[in-house]
Amino acid sequence: MNITVLGAGAWGTAIAINLALRHSVVLWGRKNSVIVDAGNTRQNKVGLPGFVLPDPLQLTADFEKAVAHASGEDGLAIVATSVAGLREVAGNLRNSGIANLIWLCKGFEENTGLMPSQVVSEVTANRLNTGVLSGPSFAQEVAAGLPCALTIASKSSALRQRVTDAINGGNMRIYSSDDVTGVEVGGAVKNILAIATGMSDGLALGMNARAALITRGLAEITRLGVALGGRLETFMGLTGMGDLILTCTGDLSRNRQVGLGLAKGKSLEAVIAELGHVAEGVRCAQTVRLLSARVGVEMPIANAVAGILFDKVSIKSTVSQLLSRHVRDETDVLYRRNH
Numbered sequence: 001m002n003i004t005v006l007g008a009g010a011w012g013t014a015i016a017i018n019l020a021l022r023h024s025v026v027l028w029g030r031k032n033s034v035i036v037d038a039g040n041t042r043q044n045k046v047g048l049p050g051f052v053l054p055d056p057l058q059l060t061a062d063f064e065k066a067v068a069h070a071s072g073e074d075g076l077a078i079v080a081t082s083v084a085g086l087r088e089v090a091g092n093l094r095n096s097g098i099a100n101l102i103w104l105c106k107g108f109e110e111n112t113g114l115m116p117s118q119v120v121s122e123v124t125a126n127r128l129n130t131g132v133l134s135g136p137s138f139a140q141e142v143a144a145g146l147p148c149a150l151t152i153a154s155k156s157s158a159l160r161q162r163v164t165d166a167i168n169g170g171n172m173r174i175y176s177s178d179d180v181t182g183v184e185v186g187g188a189v190k191n192i193l194a195i196a197t198g199m200s201d202g203l204a205l206g207m208n209a210r211a212a213l214i215t216r217g218l219a220e221i222t223r224l225g226v227a228l229g230g231r232l233e234t235f236m237g238l239t240g241m242g243d244l245i246l247t248c249t250g251d252l253s254r255n256r257q258v259g260l261g262l263a264k265g266k267s268l269e270a271v272i273a274e275l276g277h278v279a280e281g282v283r284c285a286q287t288v289r290l291l292s293a294r295v296g297v298e299m300p301i302a303n304a305v306a307g308i309l310f311d312k313v314s315i316k317s318t319v320s321q322l323l324s325r326h327v328r329d330e331t332d333v334l335y336r337r338n339h
Contacts, residue, residue: 001166004028004070005078006089008035008059010139011104012080013048017143018172020057027059028066035061051143063092071097076166078133083107083280086116091123100159102131102152106187107280108287115184129159132180133167134187135238136246138253142172149173151238153183175238182230186221186240189288190247191255191281192302193217197248198259199308199315213301214248220299224288227295255281268309285309300325 001023005016008029016027029035029047038044042053053059060066070077077098079089083105093101101120109119120130131154142148152163152174160176168174177183193213200209221244222235234240247253258279261271272278285306292299304322307313 002075004066007080008047010048013044014139014143020054026066026069032061035059067096073099076100079103090120094124101128102133107284113287117180129156131159134183136242147171151175153177153180179231179234182225182234183239185225189221190244192285192305194247194255195259195281196305198256199263202260202263223297227297254279
């Protein structure tokens with residue numbers, strides 16, 4: 001299959017490396033200097049240093065050339081930008097000849113609060129077969145060929161089958177779902193919970209506290225996801241529980257690193273500067289706080305993270321506030337209204 005990956009960051013490079021062993025793959029990046037250097041050295045030193053780019057993998061900074069490679073009913077375009085870059089790239093595909101489009105980004109668009117699927121629908125006028133590929137996946141492990149399981153979510157059964165046929169195999173296992181909303185909410189909100197877990201671990205609050213945060217965090221994700229139209233069972237799967245566990249506990253998680261840095265007393269600006277990238281959970285926290293208030297969903301942990309990030313509330317006082325909250329039946333997972 002002809003596949004084009006649009007975005008030469010860590011995740012885009014990783015999946016391009018993986019797929020180039022089985023398909024004809026083009027990796028597109030915005031910066032010509034980065035692409036030229038990667039082609040010469042066979043290593044993306046900016047996006048994913050330390051991993052060899054296989055010889056069959058083609059690289060280009062020419063957007064039209066990259067898109068042409070995956071055009072037609074038999075091709076597949078994969079957008080691997082951040083959520084912030086999705087609108088522009090997807091919009092440029094509306095009349096491009098691309099028929100099948102999936103994206104890897106997780107989060108909500110910052111100014112609109114839209115999910116990636118809503119952004120894509122808006123800018124492409126639903127002219128393409130579209131879907132999201134998500135699940136617990138660190139780019140470094142995917143590039144190294146370590147085992148990984150992901151979910152392709154799309155309203156199009158044909159696209160789900162096409163993506164499964166293309167990507168499933170070797171050490172990559174693909175499941176499918178038609179619950180696009182549930183998959184996207186799980187992928188977005190888990191980043192906020194990873195910041196919270198990083199702060200907890202950075203303060204040495206213990207593994208009991210970590211387990212509690214992850215479990216109650218999953219309840220928050222589920223409440224919001226169901227309120228927005230997702231299905232309950234989706235949040236028990238790879239893109240809910242699975243992605244949450246990985247991002248909260250794995251030190252390759254940028255969002256977890258944000259929490260660890262804040263717990264050490266560093267400013268958010270200093271933590272981001274050290275990472276060299278904006279962790280999606282930071283962008284997402286404010287949006288989720290506003291969104292949860294609008295739909296009437298109680299999300300105390302996610303809102304507490306937003307308070308720490310944007311209102312300069314101290315971490316220790318936040319912990320005390322969370323512990324002193326009213327108690328209720330644990331199984332009331334779909335409890336929706338704020339108190």
